[in-house]
Amino acid sequence: MDELSVDPGRPSAATQLIALLLVSRSGEDAAPEARKLSMHDRDLVLAALYRHLYGDQIESVVRCRGCGTLVEASFSLAALIAHRVPDYSAGRPDGAGGFVTTTGLSFRVPTVADREEAAALPPADALDQLVKRCLGRSGTTQEICELQERLDEVAPLLDLDVAVSCPHCGRRDDVRFSIGRFTIEALARESRLLPLEIHRLAVAYGWPFDQIVALDRSLRRSLLRCVEAERNARRRA
Template identity: 30%
Template sequence: MMRQAVDAADPSWTLAAWERGLREGPLDRAVTLLSAVAGLGREEAERTELGDRDAALATALERLTAGTAIRGCVRCGGCGEQLDVPVHPAALPRGPRYHPARPLEVEVAGVRIAFRLPDTGDLRALAGTDDPRAGRWLLLARCLPDGADGIDEEAAAVIEAAMEEASPGAAVTLAVDCPVCAASTVAALDVPALLWAQVQTRALALLQEVHVLARAYGWTEPDVLALSPARRAAYLELADA
């Protein structure tokens, strides 16, 4: 069910998303965030392919951070050092490279194989799979109309390449060089986690502002949140004077 999309920079939305996200795991948080920023029902948000999902969340992240770079963290695969990685929301992929009205298919050994792109529901189905190989074939089976029976390694590789080409934003990776040991570490970029971190940081800051202004002026939370950021900052300065 389509609902009205909201502005990720809206303080009321930030607090509502934070409050719900506290009770959820990473996959449910991703659905919650997408449902709100794109105006989708939860079921439709769950079925949104990962590239489209992360494109919408990247746009919300850019809005929430006013386009400034944010910091991600990666642990070096060589020495274990924690590395800071600047992430620019505006540079993240937006939109698919496929035509939504056309069926997705690929040809392998003269045979046309139809497929769909993975969504959050597929990731949820893989959550209990510890074996990467088993998870890979389970994902393929879910994304093919007739399952993965009869699909060999060659066909699987072709299908996976076609998926990545159709929706490059679904699996963005970063290569980071360690200044300590010079090892290069490749890490997947988790857009929902980045957005959630910003939502959490901003929500706690908003709650602090509400706390200070409510004590100083007797205002309610809606009163404080209705103020523009500039006015809130000015009143906070006066309250601290």
């Protein structure tokens, strides 16, 4: 039951989740493999997981910075992914997993391990380490700027500002969306409901805790809907 296994407070919670999914397939520790993913691929995996669990629509509520009204923000995850397709027009793959730009700058895309290790450092040191990992050396200011631009083209992340317009005052704000944070927060909300779900299934079927938590999520949810439907029918009778 991955909702109980992932610690939403950990910076590496999204990687932990992917590793758990890989373990369920292979039976082995998949954390090293999960950390080898590029950040771009990690985001696509999390997006596919979110769509499988909760559907394509991303919905959230944010407070307008102009009038303070709560505004509903909603968009299609599939549409966002289609908008963030890699663009290789500013260079070419080098045949060794890297990329060479039209200006001759050679780099590789950062992995999950690169980002997580850099995140433990102060911001200035983190950027320096990521540049060294991507370029294999330190970079000039111009090279770092080009690297950042090219990375957003060849390996775009689902971690970006999304425009939200307030229907009351008309103010337009940019709200940060991160598929990693959004997916983990959705699972965290779901985990808070698990004790009640487990209790209702235990009462309805007389099953022990271990048997219930071992159920596949979709089967558990289907059984819970049956229990709720029967309870509602009895209330109406």
